Every structure is written in C-alpha cells, then in structure tokens.
Amino acid sequence: GQQLNQSPQSMFIQEGEDVSMNCTSSSIFNTWLWYKQDPGEGPVLLIALYKAGELTSNGRLTAQFGITRKDSFLNISASIPSDVGIYFCAGAIQGAQKLVFGQGTRLTINP
C-alpha cells in the first residue's frame, strides 16, 4: 500500500530558529496536507495543497507540493514555544477518501 516517509522523526531547536521537515512517497498523491497534534488532542489541519508545485503559506508556516507529486515539505519560520508538538504530513490518492499519514516529526523547542 501507499506509505509516506516523514523526516526527521524529531527536532530539538532553539526558540527563533527556522524548522524544515518533509515527506516523500513512492506513490503519486493528489492532495498533501500538514497537521499538528498537541498532547491529548486530535490533529489540527495547518495547510492543504492540491496542485503540483503549489506553495502555500499560513502565517509563519509555508508548505509546498512537490513537482513530482511524490513529496512535500513544511517550513516554520522564527519558531515560538507554542510550535511544540508533533507534525504530520498526510496524502490522498486519486479516488480515495482516506488519508495516508507520515510517521510524524516531534518538535521540541529549548528555552
């Protein structure tokens, strides 16, 4: 089945630093989504991408849908303490309603 490889698995950064994480797949996806999950909560949608090459921003977050449709990245600029959490990429293939999730990137910010 489809699999998403998300990296890095974890990141330890200083407040104010920029962050970059990515997902790759051997399959082509029609949609790429980025979610953030806080402890004890469900994932919250951050950015949705629908076209190859699309670059979309949401405040300090920027995500891109790779040209090959097999990858996506998420950047966070000038990190702040509330950015701490687990970030997941998710993709959907043509005709499938379900999402395939990456393994998550755990972001920790050192004070």
Added chain:
Amino acid sequence: GEEVAQTPKHLVRGEGQKAKLYCAPIKGHSYVFWYQQVLKNEFKFLISFQNENVFDETGMPKERFSAKCLPNSPCSLEIQATKLEDSAVYFCASSQRDPQRVGYTFGSGTRLTVV
C-alpha cells in the same frame, strides 16, 4: 456543533471485554472516518462512511471490529473481545464534502486501554 465530539475520552477494558466508542461528527458533515493511533504515533485507517453508508472498510479487522453511522445518532465503533494490542487512541474525523479537497476535522480521540 463545530467540533467532532468523541466519547468517552478514556476507556479501560479487561482483555476479552467489549468496548464501544462514540463520535458525533460536525453537523452537516457527510463523511466520517475512524483512525487508530498506536504507540509510535502511526495513524492506521479503519473505516469511512458517506452518510450512513460504509464507503471504505479496508482497514477494519472484521472479526472483532464493527462500526455504524445511523441517522440522528452518534457514529459508533465497537470492538468485541478486546485484545491487549487494541490499546490505542481512536480518532474520529468528519468532512463536509470531498475530503481530498478540504481535509478532515478530527475529534480529540478516545484512549482505549486493554488490561
């Protein structure tokens, strides 16, 4: 309401007991999904509904798991004869229309612990 409401938040069951989880999707959302999140944060798709009809059940361990979404009732996920490996957080999500175009809204999950 504007949130996906899952109950209970926590559920503890002895091995072999039945577990039933509930999900009220956002009003007006016609797609409902169930996912299982296990220890390593991996999300495993279980089943999806379009209104009360099963859309995709390819992720369901059918011998013990069942799910329903009936009109005017919360959706439910039931596990007969729970096993230790069923311990996980179960998330419900809903979507107003084509989930590929708008993504899902997730509930806060039900943490099932089988002892």
